Amino acid sequence: MSLRLRHPLKTARGLGSAKDGTHHWILQRITAIALVFLSLYVVGFVAWLAGSGYGEVREAVAHPANALLLIAFLVASFWHAKLGMQVIIEDYVHTPWLAATAQLTVIFVCVLAAIASVLAVIRIALGA
Amino acid sequence: MASRPRPLSPHLQVYRWQIQMVTSILHRATGVILTVGSLLIVWALLALASGAEAWGDFTGFAGSPLGFLILFGWSWAMAFHLINGIRHLVQDAGLGYRIESFTTSSWVSVIGSLVLTAVIWLAAMFLRGDA
Numbered sequence: 001m002s003l004r005l006r007h008p009l010k011t012a013r014g015l016g017s018a019k020d021g022t023h024h025w026i027l028q029r030i031t032a033i034a035l036v037f038l039s040l041y042v043v044g045f046v047a048w049l050a051g052s053g054y055g056e057v058r059e060a061v062a063h064p065a066n067a068l069l070l071i072a073f074l075v076a077s078f079w080h081a082k083l084g085m086q087v088i089i090e091d092y093v094h095t096p097w098l099a100a101t102a103q104l105t106v107i108f109v110c111v112l113a114a115i116a117s118v119l120a121v122i123r124i125a126l127g128a
Numbered sequence: 129m130a131s132r133p134r135p136l137s138p139h140l141q142v143y144r145w146q147i148q149m150v151t152s153i154l155h156r157a158t159g160v161i162l163t164v165g166s167l168l169i170v171w172a173l174l175a176l177a178s179g180a181e182a183w184g185d186f187t188g189f190a191g192s193p194l195g196f197l198i199l200f201g202w203s204w205a206m207a208f209h210l211i212n213g214i215r216h217l218v219q220d221a222g223l224g225y226r227i228e229s230f231t232t233s234s235w236v237s238v239i240g241s242l243v244l245t246a247v248i249w250l251a252a253m254f255l256r257g258d259a
Contacts, residue, residue, distance in 0.1 A: 029220060032213055039210055043203075043248055051256035054180045061176060074169070081163040088156060110163075113170045120173035 024083060031080035038073040045070075058124055067125040071118050078114035082106055147234040154238075155212050158205040165202040203248050208241035 045066065049057050060066055085106040093099040143149065172190075175182040189195045215233050218224055224233055 029217065032217060036210065036214060036217075039206060043206065044251075047248060047252040048255055050252040054176075054183045057183070058176055061173075077162075077166055081159075081166060084156075084159045085163055088160065109167075113167060117170045117173045120170075120177035123177045124173075 024086075028080065028083045031076045031083065034072070034076045035080055038069065038076055041069055042073050061121060061124045062127065064125070067121050070121050074114055074117045074121070078110045078117075082110040085110075147231055147238070151212055151215075151234040151237050154208060155216070158209040158212075161202065161205040162209055165198070165205065168198070168202070200245075200249070204241060204245040207244035207248065208237065211240045211244065212237040 045060070049060055052060070061070065086103060089099055089102045089106065093102055140149075172186050175186040190199060215224070215237050218233075224230060
């Protein structure tokens with residue numbers, strides 16, 4: 001129980017709207033729509049390659065169209081993951097330091113995972 | 129300060145289970161599963177980029193019983209989150225809010241996800257030449 005006697009409304013009143021209240025919601029939908037198509041493509045791509053050898057898989061990933069779509073999938077999905085995990089933490093983690101730590105962890109892991117996987121696709125695509 | 133515990137708003141335990149609750153909860157749960165599972169994609173791509181030996185480690189894991197279980201569960205999570213996500217996008221457009229259609233579309237998400245998972249694995253086995 002907080003001992004703060006001032007009503008939260010008192011703190012917020014007069015500050016006005018931040019004007020970007022829908023930003024998160026809209027980004028979540030944009031990445032969702034992209035992922036409807038991209039995830040179907042990736043599932044098909046993986047099913048198609050099931051049982052293929054190292055060389056074959058590498059060649060398939062290196063193909064410009066596949067490399068492009070894979071990178072689009074990786075960026076969209078880690079972005080979407082970050083947005084979704086953020087809402088879940090906001091809803092269920094109420095201890096301030098724990099919530100902040102969880103949010104930071106999600107952001108760092110998602111960004112690092114996105115960069116690492118995109119770099120891997122680029123290395124494969126460029127034949128490095 | 130009141131000495132007795134303050135009343136809390138009703139939570140999961142007071143409601144009779146219904147399919148709309150199941151899809152809502154599963155959407156979040158599968159979202160978390162997919163987030164954690166997507167780290168497997170990172171592993172796969174890093175292994176593929178670094179060489180045949182690392183790739184062999186990954187495919188060895190993916191082909192193991194534990195790996196199969198994870199991949200199978202992950203494919204279902206993806207199927208569910210995909211179909212139920214499309215359902216949510218339709219609802220975002222303002223459609224499907226009548227109670228009957230809400231319930232029906234929930235069942236479509238649940239049953240559809242099982243069907244799609246089966247299709248994915250049958251397709252993969254067929255393409256691989258196992259079936």
